[in-house]
Amino acid sequence: MQKKRSTHQESINMTEIQQAAQAIKDADALLIGASNGLSIAEGYHIFAHNEMFHRQFGDYWQRFGIRNVIEGCFFNYPNEKDRQDFLNRLVQYWIKDYRPSQVMEDLLAVVGGKDYFILTSNADTHLELSGFAPDKVFEVEGTFEDMLHNRPMQDKSKEANAFLDRYHSKRLVILELGIGSRNRLIKLPLMQLTANERQSVYVTLNLAQELYVPVEIADRSVPVAGDIAVTLHKLKEALTNRI
Numbered sequence: 001m002q003k004k005r006s007t008h009q010e011s012i013n014m015t016e017i018q019q020a021a022q023a024i025k026d027a028d029a030l031l032i033g034a035s036n037g038l039s040i041a042e043g044y045h046i047f048a049h050n051e052m053f054h055r056q057f058g059d060y061w062q063r064f065g066i067r068n069v070i071e072g073c074f075f076n077y078p079n080e081k082d083r084q085d086f087l088n089r090l091v092q093y094w095i096k097d098y099r100p101s102q103v104m105e106d107l108l109a110v111v112g113g114k115d116y117f118i119l120t121s122n123a124d125t126h127l128e129l130s131g132f133a134p135d136k137v138f139e140v141e142g143t144f145e146d147m148l149h150n151r152p153m154q155d156k157s158k159e160a161n162a163f164l165d166r167y168h169s170k171r172l173v174i175l176e177l178g179i180g181s182r183n184r185l186i187k188l189p190l191m192q193l194t195a196n197e198r199q200s201v202y203v204t205l206n207l208a209q210e211l212y213v214p215v216e217i218a219d220r221s222v223p224v225a226g227d228i229a230v231t232l233h234k235l236k237e238a239l240t241n242r243i
Helices: 002-026 036-042 051-064 069-074 080-096 102-111 144-148 157-166 187-196 215-220 228-239
Strands: 029-034 115-120 137-139 172-177 201-206 221-225
Touching (some): 002 221, 002 228, 036 102, 069 080, 102 228, 187 215, 201 215, 201 228, 221 228
Parallel strands (some): 029 115
16 A cells, blocks of 8 residues: 555656646746755755764864754854854855755756746855856845855845846746745745736745645645655756656
8 A cells, every 4th residue: 555655646746747847848937946945955954963063063062062053153152263163164064165966956957048036045055156147046144154254145136126027927937945834034925926926837846744835826836745856856857858
């Protein structure tokens, strides 16, 4: 019975992936929203007390009880040097030593030659480091390098609004990657935009327990459950007619 359920689920996912691929093929442009789930798919988890954290920041766990990267970013250190040392190491490991992952290569292939704009709460700048244009990526909460250098985030609201004006009433695919079901910073505005833009299609990739599509836009939505690294690769293959 378990095997039958698994096969049935795979069949459902492939149908949804084909639907998502067709929507992207037909789209005039892509508006992408990305959050922690995309980074996790790459192997970077700011909230995890895992082997990577201990390998990179184990001494901060021992000295201060810091359990993960996000705690390390906002910890009340006894002096500024300890804070700067943590952020310097974070930038070194997560940005300077970063090499584009298969996940990012697949995402680039999915976007292809279409116009796009990306809204993300991820601070690792992996999108730009993987080949996405910096002027088309808006880190809405800033970057790790912003924190390190105590500089304000770069506000790209004007660029975002210009993109939305350009594709108003056109065939826009809103592609959501790894944003939690209750997220209000990026997910809520994207769902509201879908409701207002009647030609748009809302495609959301996430773990099954984090998928959420409101009934108001369900008829123009394609929720794809599963590991983003896997589903994004399948989506790329569907777009290149390999499946």
